[in-house]
Amino acid sequence: MSILEGVESVLGMFGEGRHEISFNDVMDELGLAKSSASRLLAQMVRYRLLELQSTTRRYRPGMLLIRAAQAATQAHPFDEQCREILATLSDSTGFTAYLSMLDGTDTVVLQRLNGSNPVQVLSPPGARRPAFTTAMGRVLLSRLSDAEFGTRYGPSNDTGLPLAPAGCPATVGELHERVMTAHRERSAVAINEGMPGIGAVAATLADPISGDVRGLCLSFTAMQVSQAQATSLRDTLVRAVATVGQRIGDPLWQDTVDIPSR
Incomplete structure (x- = not known):
């Protein structure tokens, strides 16, 4: 799986009313090894595609995605x-x-x-x-x-x-x-x-x-x-x-x- 395929797969998990996902969700649903899931999620957090909640250790859409969606709507x-x-x-x-x-x-x-x-x-x-x-x-x-x-x-x-x-x-x-x-x-x-x-x-x-x-x-x-x-x-x-x-x-x-x- 390429990095872009991984990003697409992770972002695709935010559906069916799902607001956030866990590390185990990514491993289990995408069939990724622990190390692969860790690298992918870390990179998505780094580039603001995801936000890691410090208290729950769960992931939500990051500000880069939110601002892009807002800009697309306003345009x-x-x-x-x-x-x-x-x-x-x-x-x-x-x-x-x-x-x-x-x-x-x-x-x-x-x-x-x-x-x-x-x-x-x-x-x-x-x-x-x-x-x-x-x-x-x-x-x-x-x-x-x-x-x-x-x-x-x-x-x-x-x-x-x-x-x-x-x-x-x-x-x-x-x-x-x-x-x-x-x-x-x-x-x-x-x-x-x-x-x-x-x-x-x-x-x-x-x-x-x-x-x-x-x-x-x-x-x-x-x-x-x-x-x-x-x-x-x-x-x-x-x-x-x-x-x-x-x-x-x-x-x-x-x-x-x-x-x-x-």
């Missing part, structure tokens, strides 16, 4: 428009808001905005989740053509999805049906799917110039919101996203016939 005006939508909704609802993108068959958190509610659903920037397990994932997948969807999940509808949590589609065919629903509704709602006790509503925006697609999501605990309230929250998100989508020329939002009215 992208499209992302800033998405962030403004989420900030307004997070402020008004108190819920956690996320801006994410699709990477292969995973969603990746780009930004998180903490709400004012005392109970928050927190995943750090960089966290990854299988797209089929979340509302965010399904609306992002709904932006793909059938050919692109088939490239990522294979041609057979009978193919099983890995370790499908309760409430999530178990096969590619079931996933495709839910993605088509998200496409028709231009949004998705998921409660107690993928993460028990957690709910979310999500929609997407696409930059017509760059082609970049972003998922916008509000997340909450299932006990906080009823199904009817979740639907109302989804409609609020859709109206906010549609307004910006129409302004920037996102084709998905040019037809306003079935967008919920205020």
Whole structure:
């Protein structure tokens, strides 16, 4: 394994809501010898790619990575428009808001905005989740053509999805049906799917110039919101996203016939 392959592998461990990793995590999950893991982690700390917590002896993303991520976000005006939508909704609802993108068959958190509610659903920037397990994932997948969807999940509808949590589609065919629903509704709602006790509503925006697609999501605990309230929250998100989508020329939002009215 080259040094860059090692760095990529270590940074890839910060997913699935994982905020920090241990020395043993790196050895066990990457199959590295103790000496190799020690050299790799020491170099990543030296160059500020990781930060070693003195009390727990666990590793977190370093300041170099954090500043690079912040600079990338600030340099992208499209992302800033998405962030403004989420900030307004997070402020008004108190819920956690996320801006994410699709990477292969995973969603990746780009930004998180903490709400004012005392109970928050927190995943750090960089966290990854299988797209089929979340509302965010399904609306992002709904932006793909059938050919692109088939490239990522294979041609057979009978193919099983890995370790499908309760409430999530178990096969590619079931996933495709839910993605088509998200496409028709231009949004998705998921409660107690993928993460028990957690709910979310999500929609997407696409930059017509760059082609970049972003998922916008509000997340909450299932006990906080009823199904009817979740639907109302989804409609609020859709109206906010549609307004910006129409302004920037996102084709998905040019037809306003079935967008919920205020």
